[in-house]
Amino acid sequence: MKSDFPVKQFVVVAALAAVAYFGTFAFIENRRTRNGPWSVTFTTENSTAPTLVVNQPRLNIANLKIVFGNQKIAPTNSIIVFDPPKPVPFDVPFGACAFMDTTFQPGTVVLSLYGHEIQLMPRILTVDKKEIPWQSNFTVSITNAP
Numbered sequence: 001m002k003s004d005f006p007v008k009q010f011v012v013v014a015a016l017a018a019v020a021y022f023g024t025f026a027f028i029e030n031r032r033t034r035n036g037p038w039s040v041t042f043t044t045e046n047s048t049a050p051t052l053v054v055n056q057p058r059l060n061i062a063n064l065k066i067v068f069g070n071q072k073i074a075p076t077n078s079i080i081v082f083d084p085p086k087p088v089p090f091d092v093p094f095g096a097c098a099f100m101d102t103t104f105q106p107g108t109v110v111l112s113l114y115g116h117e118i119q120l121m122p123r124i125l126t127v128d129k130k131e132i133p134w135q136s137n138f139t140v141s142i143t144n145a146p
Contacts, residue, residue, distance in 0.1 A: 031104070035059065037083040038106045038120050042093035048072045050094045052118070056106050059122055062136040066127065068094070069143040071114050082109050082120075116142055 041053040050073055052066040071094075078093045082102055089096045095113035102109070111118040119126040125134055132140060 033105050035105050035122075037081050037102060038109055039079060039081050040092075040109075040111075040120075042076060042078045042080065044073065044075045044077070048075070050076075050114070052094075052111075052113075054120060054125075056122075059106065059134065060136060061134050064125070064135065064137075065139040066118060067139060067141050068114050068116075069141050082107070114142075 035058040036056070039055045041055075043051050043053060050068045050071050054064045054066070055062055073094075076093055080092060082097075082100060083105075085100060085102050088100050089098050089112075091097075092111060092113075095111060097109065098112045098117070099108065099110035101107045106120070106122055109120045111120075116128050117126070125132045125140075127140060127142060
């Protein structure tokens, strides 16, 4: 009858390991995604000037606009949610996404648009390496060459 004891012990240890694994996985996945991704709308808003509208509700960022005043394009309206990681660079409506690290959301996204570098980070927005504090309902105009 002693041969049953190692099997019971194995089953108990395996069950505890499975509970610990799935519990830890659920905790880490919740921490990773709890803030949600960046949402960027590429639009021309009432003109032909390309405009980015950045939203990140968890960080209280709403309707921050980046307007490329020296560029003219056909009307467009496209929303990209930077959620599942993808290999970079990849095309976005006005250029390319040069870097994306959304391991812990919202993460960092770097866009290369019309020769300008736009970097979205939870702490700060950078436009051509100049830091701009996050402000809701704010407009950043880019009219000069990079």
